[in-house]
Amino acid sequence: MIGLDQIKDIARPTPSKIVLLVMDGLGGLPHPKTGKTELETAKTPNLDRLAKEGICGLVDTVGPGITPGSAPGHLALFGYDPLKFTVGRGVLEALGIDFELQEGDIAARGNFCTIDSSGLITDRRAGRIATAKCAELCHLLDGLKIEDVDLLVSPVREHRFVVVFRGPGLLSELSDSDPQREGMPPKDVVPLSAEAAKAAYIANQFIARARATLADHHPTNMVLVRGFAHYPHFPKMSEVFKLKPAAIASYPMYRGLAKVVGMEVLATGPSIEAELATLAQHYDSYDFFLLHVKEIDLAGEDGDFERKAEIIEKVDAALPRLISLNPDVIIVTADHSTPALLKGHSWHPVPFLLRSNWCRPDQVQEFSEKACSLGSLGRFPGTQVMPLALANALKLGKFGA
Amino acid sequence: MIGLDQIKDIARPTPSKIVLLVMDGLGGLPHPKTGKTELETAKTPNLDRLAKEGICGLVDTVGPGITPGSAPGHLALFGYDPLKFTVGRGVLEALGIDFELQEGDIAARGNFCTIDSSGLITDRRAGRIATAKCAELCHLLDGLKIEDVDLLVSPVREHRFVVVFRGPGLLSELSDSDPQREGMPPKDVVPLSAEAAKAAYIANQFIARARATLADHHPTNMVLVRGFAHYPHFPKMSEVFKLKPAAIASYPMYRGLAKVVGMEVLATGPSIEAELATLAQHYDSYDFFLLHVKEIDLAGEDGDFERKAEIIEKVDAALPRLISLNPDVIIVTADHSTPALLKGHSWHPVPFLLRSNWCRPDQVQEFSEKACSLGSLGRFPGTQVMPLALANALKLGKFGA
Numbered sequence: 197m198i199g200l201d202q203i204k205d206i207a208r209p210t211p212s213k214i215v216l217l218v219m220d221g222l223g224g225l226p227h228p229k230t231g232k233t234e235l236e237t238a239k240t241p242n243l244d245r246l247a248k249e250g251i252c253g254l255v256d257t258v259g260p261g262i263t264p265g266s267a268p269g270h271l272a273l274f275g276y277d278p279l280k281f282t283v284g285r286g287v288l289e290a291l292g293i294d295f296e297l298q299e300g301d302i303a304a305r306g307n308f309c310t311i312d313s314s315g316l317i318t319d320r321r322a323g324r325i326a327t328a329k330c331a332e333l334c335h336l337l338d339g340l341k342i343e344d345v346d347l348l349v350s351p352v353r354e355h356r357f358v359v360v361f362r363g364p365g366l367l368s369e370l371s372d373s374d375p376q377r378e379g380m381p382p383k384d385v386v387p388l389s390a391e392a393a394k395a396a397y398i399a400n401q402f403i404a405r406a407r408a409t410l411a412d413h414h415p416t417n418m419v420l421v422r423g424f425a426h427y428p429h430f431p432k433m434s435e436v437f438k439l440k441p442a443a444i445a446s447y448p449m450y451r452g453l454a455k456v457v458g459m460e461v462l463a464t465g466p467s468i469e470a471e472l473a474t475l476a477q478h479y480d481s482y483d484f485f486l487l488h489v490k491e492i493d494l495a496g497e498d499g500d501f502e503r504k505a506e507i508i509e510k511v512d513a514a515l516p517r518l519i520s521l522n523p524d525v526i527i528v529t530a531d532h533s534t535p536a537l538l539k540g541h542s543w544h545p546v547p548f549l550l551r552s553n554w555c556r557p558d559q560v561q562e563f564s565e566k567a568c569s570l571g572s573l574g575r576f577p578g579t580q581v582m583p584l585a586l587a588n589a590l591k592l593g594k595f596g597a
Numbered sequence: 598m599i600g601l602d603q604i605k606d607i608a609r610p611t612p613s614k615i616v617l618l619v620m621d622g623l624g625g626l627p628h629p630k631t632g633k634t635e636l637e638t639a640k641t642p643n644l645d646r647l648a649k650e651g652i653c654g655l656v657d658t659v660g661p662g663i664t665p666g667s668a669p670g671h672l673a674l675f676g677y678d679p680l681k682f683t684v685g686r687g688v689l690e691a692l693g694i695d696f697e698l699q700e701g702d703i704a705a706r707g708n709f710c711t712i713d714s715s716g717l718i719t720d721r722r723a724g725r726i727a728t729a730k731c732a733e734l735c736h737l738l739d740g741l742k743i744e745d746v747d748l749l750v751s752p753v754r755e756h757r758f759v760v761v762f763r764g765p766g767l768l769s770e771l772s773d774s775d776p777q778r779e780g781m782p783p784k785d786v787v788p789l790s791a792e793a794a795k796a797a798y799i800a801n802q803f804i805a806r807a808r809a810t811l812a813d814h815h816p817t818n819m820v821l822v823r824g825f826a827h828y829p830h831f832p833k834m835s836e837v838f839k840l841k842p843a844a845i846a847s848y849p850m851y852r853g854l855a856k857v858v859g860m861e862v863l864a865t866g867p868s869i870e871a872e873l874a875t876l877a878q879h880y881d882s883y884d885f886f887l888l889h890v891k892e893i894d895l896a897g898e899d900g901d902f903e904r905k906a907e908i909i910e911k912v913d914a915a916l917p918r919l920i921s922l923n924p925d926v927i928i929v930t931a932d933h934s935t936p937a938l939l940k941g942h943s944w945h946p947v948p949f950l951l952r953s954n955w956c957r958p959d960q961v962q963e964f965s966e967k968a969c970s971l972g973s974l975g976r977f978p979g980t981q982v983m984p985l986a987l988a989n990a991l992k993l994g995k996f997g998a
Contacts, residue, residue, distance in 0.1 A: 198660045198680060206663075253976075556626055556634070556945050558970050572946075572970035576661060583662030587944040594942055595659050596666035596679060597689045597824075 200275070200436045202595070203583060207438040212524035212589040214439075215475070215485045216581075218273060219511060220266075220450075221493025223533025223546040223565060227501055234501055234536060235547060236564045238508040242515035243549070243563035246526060250551030252560040253573025255529055255581065263543045267453060269531030272578030274457050274486075275437065276430060283456065284368065284425020290358045291452020295350055297360065297427040302368040302395060305423040306349070306357040308333060310415040315381045320374070321355040322416040330357060333416060336409050342401045359402065359421060367392040372422035373403055382420055399424070432458030433484070437586060442478060444471045445488035454486055468514045479521055483589075487518075496534030504536050525552045525589045527581065528563070545575060552588035599984060601676070601837045603996070608839040613925035613990040615840075616876070616886045617982075619674060620912060621667075621851075622894030624934025624947040624966060628902055635902055635937060636948060637965045639909040643916035644950070644964035647927060651952030653961040654974025656982065657944075658932055664944045668854060670932030673979030675858050675887075676838065677831060684857065685769065685826020691759045692853020696751055698761065698828040703769040703796060706824040707750075707758040709734060711816040716782045721775070722756040723817040731758060734817060737810050743802045760803065760822060768793040773823035774804055783821055800825070833859030834885070838987060843879060845872045846889035855887055869915045880922055884990075888919075897935030905937050926953040926990045928982065929964070946976055953989035 224233035257272040258264040258279070267288055268278030283291075286303035297303065308330065310319040325333075331351040337359075338349040345363030352358060369388040375381075382403065387396035399421065406419045433441045435458075443454030446466040454461055460482065464474040471487055478485075489511055495504035518526065526549075533544040547568040549560075558572035569575075573584075586592045625634035658673040659665040659680070668689055669679030684692075687704035698704065709731060711720040726734075732752040738760075739750040746764030753759060770789040776782075783804065788797035800822065807820045834842045836859075844855030847867040855862055861883065865875040872888055879886075890912055896905035919927065931947040948969040950961075959973035970976075974985075987993045 198663055202680065554626070554939065554943075556624075556966060559967060570971065572655060572966075572976070573661070574655075574976035576976070580661040583660065584944075585662075587662035587664065592662065592664060592944070594664045594666045596669035596683065597686045 197579065198583065198595075200431060203275070204436045206593040206595055207436065207586060207591060208593055209438040210589065210591050211483065212591060213479070213483050213485070214525040214585050214589050215487060215518060215523040215527070216273065216585065217487045217518070217526070217528045218270070218489065219492050219508070219528065219530050220488060220490050221496045221532060221534030221541070222508070222530035223535070223542070223544050224496065224504065225535035225537045225544065233565050234496070234504040235508055236566065238505040238512065240508060240512040240563055242512045242519065243528060244561070246519070246528060246551045247549045247560050247563040247567065249557060250549050251555045251558050251573055252563070252568040252571030253548045254545035254565070254568050254575045255548045255578050256545045256575065257531055257578035259577065260545070261543050263541050264532040265541070266449060266531060269578070270450065270453050271457070273529065273531060273581050274433065275579060275582030276457060277579050281428070281430055283428055283453070285423025286358070286368070286425040287427055288449060289352060289423070290360060292449040293350055293352055293358060294448040294451065295358060295360065298362065299427055299429060300364070300366065301360050301362050301427045302366045302424055303358055303360045303427070304399070304421040304425070306359050307374065307420040308355045308357065308416045309418050309420050311382070311418045317375070317378045317380060317382065317418070317420070319415065320378055320420065324354045325416055327351060327353050329416070330355060333410065333413065337406055340402065340405060342398050342405070345398045347402055361395065361398055366395040366398070368395065368424040368426040370396055370399060370424040373399070374420035374422040382418065385421070395424070428456055430457055434458055437582065438591070439484040440482045441484035441486070442482040443486040443488070444474050445486065446471065447488070447490045450488045450490070459486060468511050472514055472517045475518065476521060493534045496536050497539060499536050499539040501536035525550065525585050527585055529581070548573065548581070550584060550588060554588050554590065598978070598980065601832060604676070604984060605837045607994040607996055608837065608987060608992060609994055610839045611990065611992050612884065613992060614880070614884050614886070615926040615986050615990050616888060616919060616924040616928070617674065617986065618888045618919070618927070618929045619671070619890065620893050620909070620929065620931050621889065621891050622897045622933060622935030622942070623909070623931035624936070624943070624945050625897070625905065626936035626938045626945065634966050635897070635905040636909055637967065639906040639913065641909060641913040641964055643913045643920065644929060645962070647920070647929060647952045648950045648961050648964040648968065650958060651950050652956045652959050652974055653964070653969040653972030654949045655946035655966070655969050655976045656930055656949045656979050657946045657976065658979035660978065661946070662944050664942050665933040666942070667850060667932065670979070671851065671854050672858070674930065674932060674982050675834065676980060676983030677858060678980050682829070682831055684829055684854070686824025687759065687826040688828055689850060690753060690824070691761060693850040694751055694753055694759060695849040695852065696759060696761065699763065700828055700830060701765070701767065702761050702763050702828045703767045703825055704759055704761045704828070705800070705822040705826070707760050708775065708821040709756045709758065709817045710819050710821050712783070712819045718776070718779045718781060718783065718819070718821070720816065721779055721821065725755045726817055728752060728754050730817070731756060734811065734814065738807055741803070741806060743799050743806070746799045748803055762796065762799055767796040767799070769796065769825040769827040771797055771800060771825040774800070775821035775823040783819060786822070796825070829857060831858055835859055838983065839992065840885040841883045842885035842887070843883040844887040844889070845875050846887065847872065848889070848891045851889045851891070860887060869912050873915055873918045877918065877922060894935045897937050898940060900937050900940040902937035926951065926986050928986055930982070949974065949982070951985060951989060955989050955991065
């Protein structure tokens with residue numbers, strides 16, 4: 197498989213434009229009554245037209261049999277091998293609340309919890325306190341300084357928060373303080389490498405200070421932290437692919453992932469129509485656009501087959517605005533499947549279509565899992581999406597003499 | 598993916614014969630008026646018969662989205678991972694004029710150019726001098742000796758030549774002297790590793806001597822060199838695949854590439870009929886034959902859709918002679934696509950057929966890009982061609998106990 201270094205050598209900037217529409221969780225499983233998936237149930241004349249004019253296939257974003265988390269699924273589509281380029285839990289949590297991480301930061305996921313008088317955990321979630329209460333408590337802890345490290349504490353939802361450590365010399369190779377069980381005391385944070393000793397010291401100091409601060413806030417009288425991770429330093433899409441990329445996404449985590457690979461994040465509204473308006477508005481200023489639609493995945497996670505099909509129809513109905521911009525390359529696919537029948541992410545490959553003036557159309561006549569399985573792209577890994585996108589936009593020179 | 602070391606362990610010599618017909622640049626794009634590619638336009642009853650009797654697929658010789666140069670495209674078909682086995686510009690240039698490179702040689706591409714009295718380049722191509730003039734000037738430089746290194750200078754075409762450095766201890770990790778722009782002086786050749794210091798010294802001496810020799814030959818009064826490369830040392834097909842391989846190709850570069858992997862190069866004429874006569878003549882002496890047809894690619898590069906289709910028909914018409922030899926395995930494919938519409942190499946996967954007594958025929962009824970996209974081989978990388986060829990010739994033992 198060709199690597200980023202080799203792509204970098206042959207990629208060249210051109211005025212041609214690529215739009216990558218990620219319909220999050222698009223792939224599904226057939227409904228037992230109809231034998232049709234959510235996508236096959238939805239009426240999608242515009243997607244069908246694109247599939248007919250383009251080339252199709254099925255993508256294993258991470259690998260056959262592998263159910264991708266949100267980060268690996270997207271990173272693969274962005275051209276980054278998700279087995280090599282990893283984003284830790286704490287960082288994802290921070291990206292998910294639009295927290296502006298900086299290089300050198302380490303982040304961890306936190307829980308407010310309850311301990312008894314002997315220090316044993318009696319409730320890992322402190323009774324799932326209200327989000328407003330969580331914000332109030334975070335405010336008490338936010339802005340602490342321990343030696344030369346700033347502690348930034350932000351609420352997520354209910355008992356969950358994010359803590360970011362900002363300062364010199366911090367490594368994220370740290371064990372969790374959360375024992376993941378009740379009836380035990382919180383654990384000390386242990387450095388997993390010699391260089392992480394400072395970060396471990398700061399983390400344990402933070403936990404001690406939090407305990408002191410929360411002492412009279414029963415039942416929320418302690419914190420548990422886990423998933424320490426550093427903000428990753430990935431090569432930027434502008435360097436590797438010679439693109440000027442922009443992301444249009446209404447959910448924070450996807451904006452955060454887009455930033456990690458160097459996309460400019462554009463302000464947009466929560467609907468596909470708002471996203472397409474944003475695309476039209478900024479169309480002249482960038483040559484690569486990520487459009488991310490989250491609601492399909494949410495319906496799948498809820499196990500709501502009909503709603504998932506309806507949202508797919510809604511996205512399809514909005515597509516003429518995208519098509520009328522006439523991008524050199526349009527790609528429609530997903531980061532993973534979220535079959536309503538499984539109520540969660542799954543390993544099933546995702547349908548994929550690419551339309552360009554220079555693709556060699558295959559015999560696929562509609563956009564569906566079944567039809568895509570007969571497409572000329574066959575079944576292929578997610579990391580091949582970007583080379584195909586660039587090639588079809590005439591942005592790749594010859595490899596080798 | 599299985600590597601050469603593993604193949605080597607299971608390959609075994611047998612009397613069975615494999616013919617690999619490379620129709621250079623075969624893959625195409627549909628004509629806007631007919632919706633058919635060059636191959637789909639041509640009448641190819643013999644290729645269709647082979648496709649029907651065999652198994653088909655689409656090959657990405659280097660990788661999806663990657664436009665292969667001639668060397669990587671062929672090396673992949675010969676079983677050598679083109680991302681790992683690379684051939685430099687200077688060596689390809691030398692192979693392209695049938696120059697007999699030896700192990701240890703380094704070669705570079707040269708331009709005759711014009712400099713002004715202050716040493717700045719005024720024309721990187723010295724007015725594109727005639728090839729005869731180039732030959733005359735090469736003769737002046739050819740055969741110099743600098744210390745223990747022989748300099749061999751040969752004309753290519755117009756202002757282009759090849760210089761080969763032959764002597765002990767030469768490494769090709771050298772920068773170019775060609776600044777690729779006019780209005781600047783030629784650059785010194787700089788060693789890119791400590792071990793390349795000697796080669797850099799010799800190269801700079803060569804350039805100084807050339808300048809002195811050409812002083813009164815205005816406008817051709819200087820040389821520019823670039824693309825230093827060493828003659829590669831690849832494992833031979835006889836060692837890895839236990840084959841006795843021969844190449845039948847009328848263009849020098851392909852004969853050169855065949856030599857690099859240890860094929861015997863047979864003298865032949867320029868037509869497919871001549872190549873097939875050569876095949877018949879030597880049929881008993883080898884067990885693997887590369888047949889290379891260049892003209893299809895040339896028509897594609899010229900953007901001549903009709904001529905490309907006609908040449909494909911002509912090759913097809915000659916095939917009964919090949920089929921009558923009844924090789925155990927016949928493979929027909931290409932090193933890359935050269936769609937007439939793009940007038941150059943492209944990234945589109947190439948059609949592939951393999952016929953043997955032991956293949957498991959699929960439902961493909963004709964040889965075309967569309968039909969091959971539904972073949973049982975699916976879409977697969979070029980390095981899998983040789984294992985498939987060997988297996989179908991019963992030349993591979995079991996892998997593992």
